[in-house]
């Protein structure tokens with residue numbers, strides 16, 4: 001799989017991000033709308049835990065598998081291993097990417113959050129397959145986020161690593177993500193612009209069509 005193409009429209013969702021529809025319906029609509037990768041991120045207030053979280057993960061994974069959409073688990077490496085997910089995303093305060101690689105093996109996808117060139121270097125040396133950089137704009141989705149970073153860190157990492165897969169994250173919408181791509185990101189991560197809107201399928205289609213205008217092969 002081409003990881004840069006998988007990062008184009010990278011949808012991240014948990015049950016507590018869904019405003020207007022049942023979570024599985026939101027994911028179905030996002031898949032129908034053309035998302036290229038999915039991250040299962042069940043955390044924060046009201047998040048499912050234990051068996052309910054596992055079952056929700058399996059249900060999301062089934063939808064992604066049917067559509068050949070790569071399924072990534074946020075933070076929870078053991079859950080990813082248990083259900084056979086395609087990969088894991090970890091942040092600076094989660095399990096070290098090198099240890100995640102040892103646990104998952106070479107054929108799984110490992111994403112790492114980065115806010116600086118230094119963190120990007122460490123993630124790449126630890127064997128990450130992509131890095132998530134932001135928050136580009138203010139976000140209400142993640143409460144313990146770093147300060148708004150704009151696209152400077154993306155640009156800096158891209159200058160040092162011209163080919164390494166980077167996805168932008170943080171407050172991204174169809175009408176504001178272009179600067180992140182122009183700064184060097186290969187794709188965008190979206191939570192509320194798909195999960196919290198009345199028509200997730202239409203919102204996804206708009207993101208896909210806008211991305212096609214910005215990146216020719218998208």
Ligand SMILES: Nc1nc(C(F)(F)F)ncc1COP(=O)(O)OP(=O)(O)O
Pocket residue numbers: 010012039041074075089090091092093094111112113114131132133142167168169189
């Ligand atoms: N979940 C994420 N996904 C991405 C992605 F690359 F996919 F865009 N980038 C960054 C994050 C944030 O990861 P983290 O800092 O661990 O916080 P949380 O666990 O609350 O998400």
Ligand SMILES: [Mg+2]
Pocket residue numbers: 074075089090091094
């Ligand atoms: Mg995390």
